[in-house]
Amino acid sequence: MGKARQETEVREQQPHDMDAQDTPAAACGVPEPAPDLEPVPPAQTTASFVYAIGRVEPRFPSLAVEKEVAQVIGREQTAGLTDRQALRSVLTDRSNRYLARQMCWLFTVEGLETYILLPRDPTDVDLLIDALRPEPSVDDVDIVIGVRGPIAPPEACNSLLVPMVIFDQLYSFTCEDLIRELPRPDGQTPEGFRATAEEVFNQIRQVCDNAGSMDEHRALNYLVVRYPAIYARAVEAHAEESALSGVEVRPSPLSGTRSVMDVIFSYVNRRTDFAEKYFVRVDVSEEFPFLVSKLATFYDR
Template structure:
């Protein structure tokens, strides 16, 4: 998440406010966080353009559906940012921003309802460890699966398959237990497939299939769960279970 000044006047106003604040010894990012975090400076936070980048690419401009939720944006601005910082945004994608909206940046606008801000380390630590799997084995397995999901090509959270995967990555710990158990059987994660479910009729449901191939026998076993992606908030339809090709 990045805060930008959409207009010169907003940038100058921020500079004036900063000049009156105690910022000695602070980096630019720390000074930005300190100034915008003060309640009396919320008017500046509402004027700023908030940009979400994915894999280094400017992808969305964020707007709160409710003005009160500006605090969620402020919470995403870390005093000391790290490459492992993660922001999960839940909202509705709107039109492309006009050039004057954010200093010439023309990307889709997202009206958000929720923002979850955390770092990779905190997420991995929060995943419940299965009783039968050693912690030294579970942590690397969880890290690898999480990285595989977020680094999938063109995963900007706009397609149904990516929305389902992103939901599972942060809301369904069983996917990590499944991967860890497969690695423990000396299998490799060879594919993650997402396809429409036969259960889809009125609602849009997808099947997320995890494929693990034995390193000794080259036999592939598959596990899957179903996720409903009809509306803004995805949810689990069926729990993880073995998958058999039709």
């Protein structure tokens, strides 16, 4: 009896919780269920918007598509047409629209392969075809506005690995078209304004050589094609013997819940080297940038 009482006391002193290796499930080789965990909220992702200046170029995504296009061209009357003109002739035919949807539409910036374009609305494939000029020129300009996606799979464009952009708008024009639509300041001759506007456009385009995905670049690209006041100011600067010497983009002190950029244009007098600055504010919080404040004198703080 004394020995049985001691064994009972020892069992009572042992903890009631058994180790995992002592549980029936563990003994049978079945793993214990994982303890309940708090649900992890999904990661918050912010859309990466694109407002880029470049050119649209068609590419064959595969050998099969290339051969299919060649067969269709072979059935058409293409005498006297270049390869590019023949391709455009085929793609503009409604009966061959399936080929336009199969093509890889590449967006290049200064000749560098930057994005693969995908229309959000399938009917916007017409905008891509319109960007295929029959006679390309160095003055050709394409503006793409959309949302940047992931890197394209290898089969999307013949193993070309660049980001995709789902675009909502695509503008195609020439530098001459842009300058023609700019309002000419009073007292300025058409020839004088054209020369100044073309010089400013080319100057700013050199500054704008970017992928158009950063807020700073989107603000500047927007102003180049949508804000005539910067060209009018350049005309006034030339009349004052000054010239555009630099462009700077920085976050505005007024930025709070929205992303607002200050775009600062510097002009230097050719005689005195006196520098004068003007700035304009652009909101780039969403896909379509817009003007917050008009061009005004900028004072360094």
